[in-house]
Amino acid sequence: MGQAVNESVPRLRDVFADHFLIGAAVNPRTIVSAADLLVRHFNCITAENEMKFERVHPTEDTYTFEDADRLVRFAREHGMRMRGHTLVWHNQTPNWLFEDRDGRPVDKATLFARLKSHIDTVVGRYKHDVFCWDVVNEAVADGGDRPLRESKWWQIAGDEFIARAFEFAHEADPDALLFYNDYNESHPVKRERIYTLVKSLKERGVPIHGVGLQAHWHLKSPALDDIRAAIERYASLGLTLHITELDLSVFEWDDRRTDLKAPTAEMMELQEQRYEQIFRLFREYRDVISCVTFWGVADDYTWLDNFPVRGRKNWPFLFDERHQPKPSFWKVVNQR
Ligand code: GLA
16 A cells, blocks of 8 residues: 555645646556555546556457556545546657568558547447547657658558547547647747647547546756736647646757656755746646646656666656655645
């Protein structure tokens, strides 16, 4: 079981009950090791990896739902909502999907037939448990001349794969809220690319209901003004926004130091200020932001321990390695 949880600490989910859902990415280990924190503070979960294509559909004829089902049961038992993540992505997606028996690329019709079958099965299975899906993840390119990433999806199907994925998801569960989700979402160039993509989907009548801002941020970047501008720009499309993968790395992107055994006092202070500013902003935009999900629960486990530097510890959350609230937590709950 997890570490002892202090019962006198306010619950995040109560503090933000009138604002947005408070979510966490989980896996079969953290629903045990961080169970107490999850149940106390969060009212929404996302599967960190367990609903991704390669995990649920490793070969054409095999579906493996045990781990995803376990997370769904946890949400159900504790009255939590669940976000679905993710249906179409260039990572963690098996090669078989894009290839024929001889390893040659399939044509567009075959790819779409496989995608439809995948979406029908996965979205259909979790129809009553998953209230929204990140239908397409990270399709926009960070740089270069083309607005879309030159993934296998794009190489085989051109831009069309995006609209098709949303249509298939809507057919499989007409009640689910459907999201486009991406990182570097606050960078001005990528922001405009994401905005243009989503706008064109909306104008063409594609069933899309929200934009997911991943929010893998740092202590100094992106600038708060860029985050605000991104929120306003996406909200101007009349869609709901979810913050889908929030963490505040104590290292800037290009800081590749590996010698720290604990965060410095300066890092913790900056993180406190930054969490305060960011949640102040989220509160300000409560009418358009309906869910804020952290990409983990507490500092004892984060994907950032292995990215972008393998084996380097990071401390990105509101709860420390012993599951106790950090000063950042108090900044977030005590603001008026
Ligand atoms: C991206 C994906 C997530 C996760 C994170 C890092 O942001 O959307 O599913 O893989 O990277 O863990």
